[in-house]
Amino acid sequence: MRAVVVETPGDLDQLRLMDSVERPSVGDNDVLVRTAYAGMNFMEVLIRRGDYLRNPKYPLILGSEASGIVEEVGSAVTDFKAGDRVAVLSGDRGCYAEYVCVEQTHVVPIPDAMDLRTAAAYPLQVLTGWGILFASARIQEGDWVLVHACAGGVGLALVQMARIAGCQVIGTTSSEDKAELAREMGCEHVINYTQQDFGREVRKIVPEGVNVICDSVGKVNVIGNLRAIANFGLIVVFGYASGEPKYDDKLLWGRSCGITMNGLYHLVPHRREFTRAVRETTQWILDGRLKLHIGQEYDLSEVQEAHRALEGRQSIGKLLLRINSELK
Numbered sequence: 001m002r003a004v005v006v007e008t009p010g011d012l013d014q015l016r017l018m019d020s021v022e023r024p025s026v027g028d029n030d031v032l033v034r035t036a037y038a039g040m041n042f043m044e045v046l047i048r049r050g051d052y053l054r055n056p057k058y059p060l061i062l063g064s065e066a067s068g069i070v071e072e073v074g075s076a077v078t079d080f081k082a083g084d085r086v087a088v089l090s091g092d093r094g095c096y097a098e099y100v101c102v103e104q105t106h107v108v109p110i111p112d113a114m115d116l117r118t119a120a121a122y123p124l125q126v127l128t129g130w131g132i133l134f135a136s137a138r139i140q141e142g143d144w145v146l147v148h149a150c151a152g153g154v155g156l157a158l159v160q161m162a163r164i165a166g167c168q169v170i171g172t173t174s175s176e177d178k179a180e181l182a183r184e185m186g187c188e189h190v191i192n193y194t195q196q197d198f199g200r201e202v203r204k205i206v207p208e209g210v211n212v213i214c215d216s217v218g219k220v221n222v223i224g225n226l227r228a229i230a231n232f233g234l235i236v237v238f239g240y241a242s243g244e245p246k247y248d249d250k251l252l253w254g255r256s257c258g259i260t261m262n263g264l265y266h267l268v269p270h271r272r273e274f275t276r277a278v279r280e281t282t283q284w285i286l287d288g289r290l291k292l293h294i295g296q297e298y299d300l301s302e303v304q305e306a307h308r309a310l311e312g313r314q315s316i317g318k319l320l321l322r323i324n325s326e327l328k
C-alpha cells in the first residue's frame with residue numbers, strides 16, 4: 001500500500017511517500033479500514049519533528065485520524081463489520097496510508113448522512129474540544145471562555161461548541177483572515193496577539209476576567225493567561241505549540257484559579273462520556289450548528305506542502321489528505 005513514512009524525526013524531507021509498504025495485520029480486537037481521507041493535525045508536525053510529549057518509536061507511518069470503509073475485522077470485534085463507513089483515531093501513527101488498523105474502541109461510528117470528507121475532519125479535533133469544554137472545564141451557560149489559536153482546527157470547534165453551550169467567547173489569533181473566520185464561526189471578540197497584549201485586552205472586554213482558558217500554545221501564553229483568568233477560573237492546557245508552559249503556584253494562588261491538562265486519549269476509554277461526546281457532536285454537525293471548516297485538501301504526494309502550512313501558522317481550519325477520495 002502507499003503510505004507516508006517517517007524513518008527518523010526531522011524536517012519536512014523526512015516525510016517520504018512510499019509505494020509498497022506492508023498492509024497492517026489484523027489482531028482479534030482490531031478493525032482494518034480502507035482510508036478515504038486522513039485528517040491533518042498539528043500533533044503530526046510535533047511527531048515528525050520529534051517534539052511530541054511522549055515520543056513514539058520510529059520508523060512510523062504518520063497520521064492520527066482518517067475516514068474510510070471497514071475492510072476486515074478481528075474475531076473479537078462485535079460493533080463493526082466489513083463495509084461500514086467510519087472514522088478512526090489511531091493515536092500517534094498510521095493514518096497517512098491506504099489502510100489503517102486500530103482497536104475497535106478507536107473506531108468512531110458516523111451517521112449515514114455524514115460524507116467521508118466531513119468524517120475525516122471530525123473526530124480528533126472536535127472530540128478533543130468537547131473533552132476540554134465538557135469533561136475538564138464543565139462550562140456553564142454565561143461563562144466567558146478564551147480560546148487561543150481560535151481559527152485552527154480545535155480552535156474553531158471550541159469556539160462553536162462554547163457558543164452552543166451559551167458561553168461568551170474571546171479568541172486569539174495571528175492574522176486578520178483568521179480573525180474574520182473565527183468571527184464568522186461565532187467568536188464575539190477576536191484579539192490579534194501579534195499587535196496587542198491579549199491579557200490586557202481581555203480585561204478591557206470583561207473586567208472580572210474569563211472563567212475558562214483553552215490553551216494549546218503553552219509557554220508564551222503564561223503571563224497573558226494569568227492576567228486574563230478570573231478568580232476561581234480554570235486554565236485548560238491541551239497543547240504546547242510554543243513549548244511547555246510552567247506556572248508558578250504562587251501566581252495561581254493570587255487568583256484562586258486552577259490549571260489542568262486535557263488529552264483526548266483519556267476520554268476515549270470512558271465509554272459513557274465518549275459515546276455522549278460522539279452523539280452530541282455528530283448531531284450538532286448534522287443540524288448545522290457545528291461547522292467543520294475545511295481550509296485545504298492535499299494529495300498524499302503533497303504531504304510536505306501540507307506540513308509546511310501547518311507548521312508555518314498558514315493553515316486555517318482543517319487540512320485533509322486525499323487518499324482514496326472516490327470512496328463513498
Ligand SMILES: NC(=O)c1ccc[n+]([C@@H]2O[C@H](COP(=O)([O-])OP(=O)(O)OC[C@H]3O[C@@H](n4cnc5c(N)ncnc54)[C@H](OP(=O)(O)O)[C@@H]3O)[C@@H](O)[C@H]2O)c1
Nearest residue numbers: 041042149152153154173174216238239241262263264313
Ligand atoms: N491534548 C489533546 O488531546 C490534543 C488533541 C488535538 C490537538 N491538540 C493540540 O491542539 C493544538 C491545535 O491543534 P490543531 O491540529 O487544531 O492545530 P491548529 O490550531 O490548526 O494549528 C496550530 C496553530 O497554533 C497557533 N500557534 C501559536 N504558536 C505557534 C507556534 N509557535 N508554532 C505553530 N503554531 C502556533 C497558530 O495559530 P495562530 O496563527 O492563530 O496563532 C497555528 O495555526 C496543537 O497544539 C495540538 O498539539 C491536543
